[in-house]
Amino acid sequence: MSVASYSYTIQPRKVRQEFVRLFPISLFVVAFGAAFGLAATQKGLLPLEALLMSTAVFAGASQFAATDMWGSEVSVLPLIAVVFAINSRHLLMGASLYPMLKDVAPAKRYGLLLLLTDANWAVSAQDYQNGKRNLEVILGGGLVLWMAWLVGTWLGVYFGGLLQNPKSLGLDMVLGCFLLAMALGGKKSPRVLVAWTVAALASLAAWKWLPPNTHVVVGALAGGVIGYFWLDKKPVSAAAEGEAA
């Protein structure tokens, strides 16, 4: 591939805007992080170990699950299986950004993906559905979310007692409400609604009958199959590609 084909330029000004845009949601991520820090120390991780895990792994649900398996010894294969299953949604999230990421040089492309997480991905994916190419939110939004996750973990390991029961404040629902709001803010055509119904039913069936943590990938792929066989008459991408070129 020639250098000229990497047509997407990350705009620093927009990165800063997206950092600010995701600041409110990152305040809730601080609370999440605090809950993780508390849980981790209660399971016997040292403060620095919990902080290192949050810094390097940066995937909340899988970190919670890992600390649930913590003890004087940890079985490696179950740990790998659980972390992979919970985080496998990243595979699909990354793939869905590929139409934009292919226009970024590989080093930057994989650099951006270091910061890929649910909230910044949801914003980028929603913008893309609306014909806007926004990789800046992966970088700017990812940075603010990552920092919030670290600050939260730090608060949790040292001052965990302050937030004994985040559930009573509804804080466990932050991500669910956020992702739902993103989905509902997107384009709703009959095709999308059918895909959502299929995704909902498939994810519920997987949740009920398949191994734990497989439901997101199963539901999302089932929804995608609808898109594969039922094409929009005028694909959104045509407009988006034209605008960027």
Added chain:
Amino acid sequence: MTIETTTAGVLALIAIMTIVTLATRFGGVFVMSFVRISPRIESFINTMASSVLIAIVVPMAFAGDLGAIAALSVTTVTMLALRKPLPAIAAGIAAAGIVRYLI
């Protein structure tokens, strides 16, 4: 195979988790770089993207308590009425807190 949670052991466990998570962050994009993006693949990707959200949220509602259901319902109604995410999320979280306080 097990690893003892000594300092070195914990570092190894964190390293393993990091590598597995990185593989999920990179893997989808890496595989896509070998796929030619036809309109059909593009349509698959786009529908799959919003389906990821649904597949996370719907089982969350079914697995959750009344507070979780209240949060997601209130977010839905507020979002459809106002079309603004932040009030919708705030209302949803408040609903969960209120319902759990009352029950």
